[in-house]
């Protein structure tokens with residue numbers, strides 16, 4: 388069942404996805420105006436943007452497995468937008484921290500990044516996201532060449548892992564939530580490992596969807 | 600609302616039926632509270648929430664130990680709580696704590712004392728004159744509030760049970776009943792939640808046996824019906840919904856200290872110079888404020904309590 392949208396339909400799907408990815412932000416803004424951010428609004432915003440950064444990273448990582456499983460190769464055309472939205476929420480998350488948590492105090496930020504392990508890890512993840520976002524255009528893919536671009540973008544595995552570790556280390560005791568994210572990431576990365584091994588193994592039949 | 604009346608008059612004789620019925624329902628909701636008029640308790644529905652029921656406390660005196668800082672609202676104090684027995688999210692206690700039954704309630708006081716006893720909550724509430732104590736509360740997570748507690752010094756209770764020479768510390772247990780407390784069914788912490796103090800800390804006039812908030816009995820999510828409040832230590836030292844107080848010779852192993860010994864020391868005095876790996880303790884966000892404040896040693900109570908720690912290395916005994 389190979390479903391492929393027409394270019395026009397794909398455009399509509401992209402537009403819908405764009406709007407959908409802005410819903411979390413819209414809800415935050417709406418809550419801010421209706422007192423819905425609770426007793427500690429700054430914490431609420433930090434957590435909400437952090438959760439959406441990590442969720443969008445994992446959704447981006449789900450595109451390739453989903454494409455292979457369904458055979459819907461056009462899904463790959465949504466991946467860049469999803470990745471950039473992950474970066475967008477990471478920027479909101481980081482801005483919340485720099486502005487509302489540290490009040491633009493560079494010395495305090497440096498000290499914090501060095502001292503608190505979960506901040507160190509989150510900060511590393513954010514810094515590593517920057518080159519990926521910067522090389523997301525077609526022009527950059529061409530300039531780097533497919534191979535080099537691909538190698539650079541393997542960093543996203545590390546970034547997502549750092550994101551989960553960041554979450555794990557920041558909760559006080561109840562690791563239920565970070566565990567769920569860790570499990571999802573394990574499935575997504577595990578799928579790739581299995582896929583690689585199958586392709587390398589000489590006995591395996593022809594891989595269903597090729598290697599891309 | 601049990602007012603002394605001639606016994607031959609039934610409340611329904613003098614109260615419109617509808618009001619009477621509602622009142623009966625309310626008294627039932629309050630858990631069949633037997634309120635003596637002399638106790639100075641009157642039944643009043645809780646301000647906003649229909650669920651948890653609190654009652655006005657009468658005869659509460661002001662205290663010179665209160666801070667003059669702006670108080671946090673009742674809403675802020677009752678909707679943002681760490682009370683893991685009802686869930687680990689700070690909104691959980693307000694949502695789930697209505698299942699806590701606070702009457703009947705007893706507190707067993709035992710261990711190295713000459714007069715061990717089980718106190719009934721109504722007796723405990725009359726043990727000493729109630730005072731309003733407006734205290735700063737600093738959470739280890741880097742936020743703070745100003746809270747108008749009602750209670751009396753824990754020392755009042757301690758004196759009555761006469762600690763023996765072996766009593767060097769006290770430990771106090773929070774109720775751990777999985778039927779009333781959904782959080783206890785998960786193993787986030789080693790239940791029951793145990794906290795403790797050195798005896799001289801427990802005897803300090805600032806240390807409160809607390810039974811009320813904002814002039815009413817404690818809302819369930821804030822540790823009803825009786826809790827401890829130690830304003831110069833991080834909030835988790837102030838155990839809620841206390842059922843047992845034990846006098847012991849050795850430093851107790853407390854809940855968070857057991858869970859992560861390198862992160863939470865036995866003393867856990869508020870100290871801007873001793874950082875927690877997750878939270879810088881140099882600053883804090885006062886709930887309701889935009890900018891952060893500088894955290895002060897012993898949460899601003901250094902004048903009263905610093906002498907308790909004379910000669911101690913606060914970085915080692917954190």
Ligand code: HEM
Nearest residue numbers: 433434437438440441477481484509510512513550554557
């Ligand atoms: C790709 C990068 C990042 C990801 C995926 C990420 C993800 C998250 C997640 C999932 C949470 C927890 C949300 C919750 O509790 O529901 C969180 C919280 C937080 N993050 Fe990040 N984060 C990232 C980068 C950063 C950076 C760069 C900083 C600061 C330098 C930062 C600071 C924080 C803080 C302060 C919290 C809140 C901790 C608390 O409320 O106790 N994060 N982040």
